[in-house]
Amino acid sequence: MQTYNLSFQLEKHFGFSQFREGQRPIIESILSGQDVLGILPTGTGKSLCYQLPAKIQSGTTIVVSPLISLMIDQVKQLKASGYKSVVALNSFMDRAERRKMLEHLDQYDLIYMSPEFLQNDWIMQHLTKLSISLFVIDEAHCISQWGHEFRTDYLKLHQTISKLGEPTVLALSATATPEVQTDIMDKLKRPRMEKHIYPMDKQNVSFAVEHYATPDHKIDRMIKLLSDQAVPTMVYFSSRQWAEKAAYLLQVKLKQRVAFYHGGMDQMDRMLVQQQFMNDQLDVICCTSAFGMGVDKSNIRLVIHFHPPSQLESFIQEVGRAGRDGNPCVSLVLYGPKDHYLPQMLIESELPQMDLVQNVLRYLHTLWKNNTLIPSNEEFAEQLELSESQWNFLRFQLEEHGVLKERTILVDPNETFIERNLEDLIDKRWKYKQEKLTEMLQWIHHNACRRKRLYESFQADIREPSVPCCDSCGFRMDSLSFEQNEFQADMDNWKERLAIIFRQGARYETKKTGRGY
Amino acid sequence: MNGRFPRIWKEEAGVFNVIILTCIRELKGERTISGIYNLLTGKRSSQTLQDAKGYELERYFGIYEGLARDEFEDICKRMENSQWIYLVDRISPIITSEGAHYLHNYKGPSFEYFSGMNNHRNIREFEHRLLLVIQTITSIHEGNYSFIPVIDDSKAQRWVKRYYASLSRNVDQEVKGMYNEILDLLNNRSHLESELFTFRLSGAEVIGLTYEQLKRKYDITKEDAYVCIQHVFYYLFHEARKLPDAYPFLFACTRGLDVETMITQSAKHTYHYLELGWTLEAIVSKRRLKKSTIQDHIVEAALVIPDFSIERFLSVKDQQRIITAANNMKTLRLKQIHQSLNGEFDYFQIRLALAKGKKLTAKGKSYADV
Ligand SMILES: [Zn+2]
Numbered sequence: 001m002q003t004y005n006l007s008f009q010l011e012k013h014f015g016f017s018q019f020r021e022g023q024r025p026i027i028e029s030i031l032s033g034q035d036v037l038g039i040l041p042t043g044t045g046k047s048l049c050y051q052l053p054a055k056i057q058s059g060t061t062i063v064v065s066p067l068i069s070l071m072i073d074q075v076k077q078l079k080a081s082g083y084k085s086v087v088a089l090n091s092f093m094d095r096a097e098r099r100k101m102l103e104h105l106d107q108y109d110l111i112y113m114s115p116e117f118l119q120n121d122w123i124m125q126h127l128t129k130l131s132i133s134l135f136v137i138d139e140a141h142c143i144s145q146w147g148h149e150f151r152t153d154y155l156k157l158h159q160t161i162s163k164l165g166e167p168t169v170l171a172l173s174a175t176a177t178p179e180v181q182t183d184i185m186d187k188l189k190r191p192r193m194e195k196h197i198y199p200m201d202k203q204n205v206s207f208a209v210e211h212y213a214t215p216d217h218k219i220d221r222m223i224k225l226l227s228d229q230a231v232p233t234m235v236y237f238s239s240r241q242w243a244e245k246a247a248y249l250l251q252v253k254l255k256q257r258v259a260f261y262h263g264g265m266d267q268m269d270r271m272l273v274q275q276q277f278m279n280d281q282l283d284v285i286c287c288t289s290a291f292g293m294g295v296d297k298s299n300i301r302l303v304i305h306f307h308p309p310s311q312l313e314s315f316i317q318e319v320g321r322a323g324r325d326g327n328p329c330v331s332l333v334l335y336g337p338k339d340h341y342l343p344q345m346l347i348e349s350e351l352p353q354m355d356l357v358q359n360v361l362r363y364l365h366t367l368w369k370n371n372t373l374i375p376s377n378e379e380f381a382e383q384l385e386l387s388e389s390q391w392n393f394l395r396f397q398l399e400e401h402g403v404l405k406e407r408t409i410l411v412d413p414n415e416t417f418i419e420r421n422l423e424d425l426i427d428k429r430w431k432y433k434q435e436k437l438t439e440m441l442q443w444i445h446h447n448a449c450r451r452k453r454l455y456e457s458f459q460a461d462i463r464e465p466s467v468p469c470c471d472s473c474g475f476r477m478d479s480l481s482f483e484q485n486e487f488q489a490d491m492d493n494w495k496e497r498l499a500i501i502f503r504q505g506a507r508y509e510t511k512k513t514g515r516g517y
Numbered sequence: 518m519n520g521r522f523p524r525i526w527k528e529e530a531g532v533f534n535v536i537i538l539t540c541i542r543e544l545k546g547e548r549t550i551s552g553i554y555n556l557l558t559g560k561r562s563s564q565t566l567q568d569a570k571g572y573e574l575e576r577y578f579g580i581y582e583g584l585a586r587d588e589f590e591d592i593c594k595r596m597e598n599s600q601w602i603y604l605v606d607r608i609s610p611i612i613t614s615e616g617a618h619y620l621h622n623y624k625g626p627s628f629e630y631f632s633g634m635n636n637h638r639n640i641r642e643f644e645h646r647l648l649l650v651i652q653t654i655t656s657i658h659e660g661n662y663s664f665i666p667v668i669d670d671s672k673a674q675r676w677v678k679r680y681y682a683s684l685s686r687n688v689d690q691e692v693k694g695m696y697n698e699i700l701d702l703l704n705n706r707s708h709l710e711s712e713l714f715t716f717r718l719s720g721a722e723v724i725g726l727t728y729e730q731l732k733r734k735y736d737i738t739k740e741d742a743y744v745c746i747q748h749v750f751y752y753l754f755h756e757a758r759k760l761p762d763a764y765p766f767l768f769a770c771t772r773g774l775d776v777e778t779m780i781t782q783s784a785k786h787t788y789h790y791l792e793l794g795w796t797l798e799a800i801v802s803k804r805r806l807k808k809s810t811i812q813d814h815i816v817e818a819a820l821v822i823p824d825f826s827i828e829r830f831l832s833v834k835d836q837q838r839i840i841t842a843a844n845n846m847k848t849l850r851l852k853q854i855h856q857s858l859n860g861e862f863d864y865f866q867i868r869l870a871l872a873k874g875k876k877l878t879a880k881g882k883s884y885a886d887v
Contacts, residue, residue, distance in 0.1 A: 076665050076666070077665065080662075080663040080664060080665050081663045082662065082663065097671070251733065259727075259729075259730065265727075266583075267669055268667070268668070268669070268727075269727040269728070269729065271665075271667055271669070272667060272719075272724055272725055272726065272727050273727060275665060275667065275719075275724045276724045276726075279722070279723070279724050281723065281724055493712070494703070494708075494711045494712045494714075494715040494716070495700070495715075497715045497716060497723070498696065498699065498700060498703070498715045498718075499696075500720065500722065500723055501651065501655060501696075501715070501718050501719075501720030501721075501723060502651075502655055502692050502693075502695060502696035502720060503655070503658070503659070503692070503720075503721070503722075504692070504693065504696045
């Protein structure tokens with residue numbers, strides 16, 4: 001076995017002088033060819049665990065990541081930091097760009113891609129020509145039916161791994177209960193993975209939940225709170241409309257600079273808002289869960305949930321964006337009597353109702369009789385009025401039942417057992433989601449220590465926090481006093497702004513920071 | 518939000534309304550709301566190209582590619598409610614005396630630099646280059662090599678890399694030069710345009726604003742913010758081309774961006790067969806397209822290819838007769854022209870003559886003037 005001077009390599013490739021907790025042992029195991037399951041909380045530098053081996057090992061590292069935007073963000077950040085031999089194969093590329101990249105795949109140390117891409121024969125042909133030294137599954141909880149973001153295309157990964165010549169496997173997740181951890185190893189068919197589980201509990205966060213009768217009351221509460229506490233803040237909403245609306249309301253009442261962010265904005269606007277926030281040009285961001293994946297801002301002090309997420313895992317991840325600098329931070333949930341309704345609807349839109357399933361089966365039956373291929377995914381979903389995730393779910397289950405193979409129908413889908421099995425599966429999944437939601441709601445209504453309740457399903461021992469623990473243990477929101485940000489009234493005119501952009505003119509000398517707007 | 522400017526901007530804005538009203542005035546109720554939308558978003562159809570040319574609205578062709586249809590329809594709806602326009606048959610707008618009055622009293626930024634037909638794609642490229650090169654060079658100047666580019670366009674990124682590699686002066690001089698060129702040129706624009714444009718830029722330490730944020734900051738519409746900023750890009754583009762020695766940096770950003778031939782790929786194929794001497798019918802069967810589609814291609818070619826001869830479809834004398842009829846009636850309505858010439862020519866021939874022929878010389882009069 002080759003030995004590496006890891007500290008030297010870290011300094012050389014990333015300019016860091018020290019590893020963060022958990023990184024070194026994982027990297028050492030990988031380099032010795034051991035498969036690893038790593039559970040590290042967000043903000044602990046998970047990605048370094050494969051980025052460094054990718055640099056120093058010969059061969060290529062493949063990273064499977066479920067979110068294109070997250071992937072693109074990571075590649076941008078890597079490139080910006082001088083890590084050039086990296087690429088993200090994604091559906092945003094046009095055909096020519098993709099072909100060009102595929103022809104030069106061997107020039108990259110690190111290749112990010114979505115799991116669907118691994119199902120593409122053309123792409124697999126190129127990949128099998130490479131020597132793959134490490135296969136990484138990011139957000140590995142997506143493999144598990146019991147993970148909070150089950151993705152059907154993750155289930156075929158074990159086949160891909162063997163087609164690629166059984167490289168070393170690293171599965172990473174920020175939130176996976178012991179149950180999910182076992183499931184990940186089962187589904188990957190790698191029972192002997194070395195487990196590296198690090199505690200999830202964030203010692204520098206205080207928790208609080210407050211109840212309000214209406215959304216307007218919640219807005220008033222935020223205005224009051226943020227008027228007193230001018231610190232970098234994220235507010236999570238479960239709908240785009242609410243994120244926008246609340247941003248407008250806060251903009252009017254607060255001196256802070258507020259913006260909204262959600263998946264419906266165009267690419268450039270999203271980029272600008274994200275960078276403004278990172279750059280301290282914005283103080284409060286009203287967002288949906290689409291925000292924050294690639295954002296590594298260290299000084300977020302306050303994470304407010306205007307709506308509760310649909311499970312504790314998402315909540316933990318979102319709270320995890322606060323206080324990465326190790327300084328005190330706060331999680332505040334604003335809860336209203338109708339707040340369970342929205343996550344409920346989300347669950348329903350993810351899973352097909354039985355009448356929809358029957359429609360699909362009837363339609364497939366007709367196609368089968370006429371011996372025709374099924375239409376493309378988009379067309380199919382549109383014709384039968386299914387959401388994308390509903391059709392993904394059904395398609396995968398039908399493939400599992402041997403009814404479908406790609407666009408060909410192999411058996412008559414009209415068999416009653418198929419319908420019964422699907423109903424059963426949907427029912428199970430629905431119940432599971434409901435249980436997750438109930439868990440979240442129970443946490444909100446929990447009377448004893450919130451910290452213990454939040455983390456107890458992930459780890460045996462909960463560490464002492466370095467800040468007041470939670471509202472059940474005596475923490476009071478009103479007692480908060482952060483070191484305040486200074487807000488400069490920004491009245492720059494365009495000439496001053498231009499001078500700041502180019503750092504020209506006498507004005508620049510007197511105004512040290514460019515924190516206009 | 519702090520730092521919001523006083524409301525005075527509102528009176529100065531309204532650029533986009535003025536552009537739409539100008540289009541409506543020129544089109545004289547002969548085209549639909551949809552037709553105007555296609556023009557502004559630069560739809561490459563022979564009908565839209567022909568409208569742009571025939572009604573002398575080429576400048577506005579494609580200046581707002583990303584305009585959402587429903588937002589555009591909302592704006593037209595508001596104009597109708599303000600009684601600046603009314604709709605003939607519910608779809609074709611005509612300007613009213615109120616609308617003409619609004620146009621007349623408009624005091625906002627002028628927009629004489631638009632040259633959409635020739636340049637709208639060049640301007641998009643120019644915009645990407647400029648935004649990215651400013652962010653890149655100012656960041657490097659600060660010693661910051663790890664910034665995240667605000668522009669996601671790999672073509673522009675490659676251009677910036679080449680530009681940076683080819684710099685003949687040092688970065689310090691380069692940054693000064695860029696600053697001076699932009700400052701100098703913005704001094705000749707309206708205050709609003711300079712404000713919007715500058716706050717859209719990203720530098721080493723500040724990130725530009727989204728249209729949503731600009732809208733709030735200046736209390737104008739998103740569309741006005743967009744159009745004003747686009748116009749500044751057109752302005753910089755043309756000024757740099759006029760005076761390359763005075764604006765070497767901006768000129769460099771325009772390099773390789775030449776006037777486009779506005780012809781679709783499909784029309785190009787048809788044109789190719791025509792050049793080889795094929796008949797219309799032969800092309801129809803060869804390309805397995807509808808006759809009307811091939812005719813569209815021919816009209817498109819007549820519009821954009823200067824030396825394309827249409828005599829095999831229509832004699833010079835007949836072309837002249839059609840043009841004269843159109844001029845006499847001050848219309849480009851095919852039906853009217855068709856009728857006035859007693860049905861002698863079909864619509865294809867009339868469109869062809871109009872595409873090739875001189876533009877209508879008589880300036881369109883607004884409804885209020887008639
Ligand atoms: Zn507690």
